[in-house]
Amino acid sequence: MTLSTKVTNKEKTWRTICDSSDLVKDSGISALLLNEAGIEEQIAIFHLPNSEEKIYAVGNYDPIGKANVLYRGIVGCIADEPVVASPLYKQHFSLKTGKCLQEEQSISVYPIRIENEQVQVFY
Amino acid sequence: MNSDKQLLSKAKIVVVGNGMVGHHFVEEMAKNSDYEITVLSAESRLAYDRVHLSEYFGGKTAEDLAMTTPEHYEELGVTFKTNAKVTNIDKVAKFVSTESGATYHYDKLILATGSYPFVPPIPGKDQDHCLVYRTIDDLEDIANSAKVSKIGVVIGGGLLGLEAANAIKQLGLQTHVVEFAPQLMGVQIDGGGGRLLKSKIEDLGVKVHTSKATNVIEKGDSSRYKLCFNDGSELETDLILFSAGIRPYDNLAREFDLAIGERGGIVVNNQCQTSDADIYAIGECALWNNFIFGLVAPGYAMAKVAAKHIGGVTDANGEPAEFTGADMSTKLKLMGVEVGSIGDAHAKTEGSLTYTYENQPEGVYKKIVVSSDKKALLGAVLIGDTSEYDTLLQYMLNAIELPESPEGLILPMAADKPTLGVDALPDTATICSCHNVTKGDIIAAIDCGAVDVGQVKSGTKAGSGCGGCAALVKSVADNEFEKRGVEVKKDICEHFAYSRKELFDIVSVEKIKTFDELLSSHGRGLGCEICKPVAASVLASVWNDYILKKPHLSLQDTNDTYLGNMQKDGTYSVVPRIAGGEITPDKLIVLGQVAKKYNLYTKITGGARVDLFGARVEQLPPIWKELVDAGFETGHAYGKSLRTVKSCVGSTWCRYGVQDSMTMAIDLENRYKGLRAPHKIKFGVSGCTRECAEAQGKDIGIIATENGWNLFVGGNGGMKPRHGDLFATDLDDETLVKYVDRILMFYVQTGDRLQRTSVWMDNLEGGLAYLQDVIMKDSLGITDVLEEQMAAIVGSYQCEWKTTLEDPEALKRFKPFVNSDKGDSNIQFVTERDQIRPARGEEKIAVTIIDATEKDVVAEEA
Ligand code: SRM
Ligand SMILES: Cc1cc2nc3c(=O)[nH]c(=O)nc-3n(C[C@H](O)[C@H](O)[C@H](O)COP(=O)(O)OP(=O)(O)OC[C@H]3O[C@@H](n4cnc5c(N)ncnc54)[C@H](O)[C@@H]3O)c2cc1C
Ligand code: SF4
């Protein structure tokens, strides 16, 4: 696979991360991006085929557990809001807004889509 | 000084005897700090639980039975002397003195001297190996004597005699019971019940001789002694245990002129005062209303009354507390035979009528005694099946009017068998008589915030005595929860309105194989981190599929997904199975080599194996590849499944070992490894009663005996330690494994989410006795199925790491990023004591990998 982290153009745009076959149903994978400042960012990508948006991307860093682990959390819904539960201390983060349901914390949310079997993130 | 004065002026209370009742008095009285309490005990140890004395032979130690400790008494500010028998009371000068001559002044004196076993005046009774059954010291003597004896006889076939007979049978002696009367347990049950009890006990291999009076004990022909009976017959024996009734220790009262009953006992009034108003008597030495109560609950009631009276505590109307008698109904299990006796078992009340049901083939006998107008229940006898005990007892205690045909209460198949709803009970109804807990007390506990039966029990102490009331406590509490609309919540989460057990049944009955099927047929929404692992565990228990198979993958906690425990920094631990803690030097070297190669922090765990910490996700497969190649398997340290079977070296090496605990531990660990359960399961196997493997603190504990294995269930370390309950004794290997198969499978099916076996036991309706019935007597008719299910699981075991390493799809999961081969730069270590540990926030170096073309921009910002 080609490294999609080589960023030469600073303009935000849809960039391909991986094939849609790399996604794991009802679970997460992680990806490494270089943001517009050229700094590494880790994101967690979740594939929930039975939910409204079907695919979500959020930051991989758990601000409470302070480790890059969110893609390894269990996904599901709480009162119809799609969420991931941190594998460390089990707080829920909304996949739509990035807000933590239990504490005053939030994680970033990234626009994501599947185009021609390609998973693309806007950054 | 002021405070000194206060100290000096404290009234002095001296308590003679530190049995169960004397101790209860101390606890009650110590709540009031105006008194200085001194306890004088004739025994060599402080109070212990005499009611559960027989468990001493089942592996409980003196410490287990202890009801208090010197430290606890010191905390309460109580002075105490052991080996201090009181021999003198001076009622005028108000002091007592002990054998050694020490004197103690009192303002109030409490006699709690209990009773002693009566030994009939049979010539020859005072020889060695002629023993009684009352104290821990007695039990030590019995155990020593049993070591050099083959045959044992208990003289006396009452309740305690039968308990003693069971004990010497457990010690491996050929056992006889000799009873003077024509029937067993004459006090509690009638002739019909006695007959049945006798035949049931004989079926268990104890020979019962009724209507036999012993004339003399002589030197035996083939054994140490022989008993010569009045009918000319003889019985050879090596050990003789007298259990011919108890007599109150009223000698002090006798000698120092306190009123005594005609047939003994220190006469007390309703406040438990003797004929001297400053001297109280409580417990088994006290005679109230011409009656001695040989049970602990009435003794506790007396202790409370005396403490209140001394402290001047009165009720709402200004009346002093009063002892008003106590119910002597009993329910117990003698050598596995259920026996219940309620109220007027012998139908002595004038005009009373009886109904009897007897089923000889099944060994069940039931009788109820009702008033002449058939409206009130006066008494009952239940042998072989005491399931109606609670209901009948409540009918009697609360004078609840009987249904039209009272016989329906004991007839087996009565279609509309009247079961007494707990709603019908008044608030004053005693639910737990050991701790005198009423229905009102249970409601009060719920008012104060108890939210489940476990909390009700720990808050009120209900159920922590003989345990006989457990089922009733639960139904009263559940009924109360329901009334409050606090629906007794069993739903595991918002996606499934079912308990774990119900989901288990749904999955097995409807043959559901995936979470998606389960969710679409019985759930809603997308699921969550609660129901998914539950479903995964249930699916694994029922079908035992490889847990990372596609449909199950997303259900697992990260620990299960990555087959390791996630640490605080996102790395994992690596714990290979080391069955029984036994490991060859070669394998130990492999662990060292792997740890060194991957720079892993290495530690011997509390579970007696080796844990390697600090592995990054991407390192897990190569690490495990090396381990699996060297013959290691996963240790399931991440799973709600079998963890370790801790063992000692046992008879193979240890000079005290009586069985090969090591082989047993390894076999058990290999048998149950991989079994998924509501929570983790730990075993311990010890080679003798010294218990070096701490088996009693494990879910399944196994302790070697001379004759096999004692099995304990429901032990727990961790947050709320609990000793396991002695489940069965002297099992052979095969029976042991059979029982463990059944117990574990039953737990797997009925346990709640994240419920260890200890909590499961505490919440099991009917408690230990119920579990014993299900497992050993097959009362639910499910043991075959349980065994089959376990056999299927054992037969389909696979090492999850081995399977994972062979599956390229599964290995993909261990790649840190889908689009890069780099590792997580946030994982950093520092060195401490020559090994790595996760760097703390302030120790971390900010590694911001910057795209070469953009260096300047960032540098400017920084
Ligand atoms: C590694 C170890 C401590 C050590 O450094 O020695 C350990 C480590 C953990 N224990 Fe433990 N326990 C370890 C022995 C014990 C013991 C001792 C024993 O087994 O004899 C106990 C008390 C005995 C018991 O369980 O009854 C113990 C009682 C607990 C508990 C409390 C359980 C309870 O019922 O109260 C938890 C929490 C839980 O399971 O919910 C726990 C949970 C944990 C977890 C899983 C917490 C977590 O989620 O991170 C730790 C992760 C282990 C890892 O990363 O591999 N650990 N833990 C020990 C591993 C034993 C092994 O070889 O598998
Ligand atoms: C094997 C067995 C099983 C039992 N099972 C049950 C049961 O299931 N349910 C139930 O309710 N009851 C049961 N009991 C009865 C129960 O144990 C007693 O009712 C209870 O222990 C009585 O308590 P107590 O404090 O009055 O007397 P005890 O426990 O006998 O204590 C009296 C203490 O006073 C000491 N003492 C005596 N004289 C003196 C003196 N002069 N100076 C100093 N100390 C003195 C004695 O040594 C003794 O330690 C059982 C008893 C036994 C032996
Ligand atoms: S439990 Fe007994 S057999 Fe095992 S090591 Fe300890 S003393 Fe030896």
Ligand code: FES
């Ligand atoms: S009645 Fe004995 S514990 Fe409740």
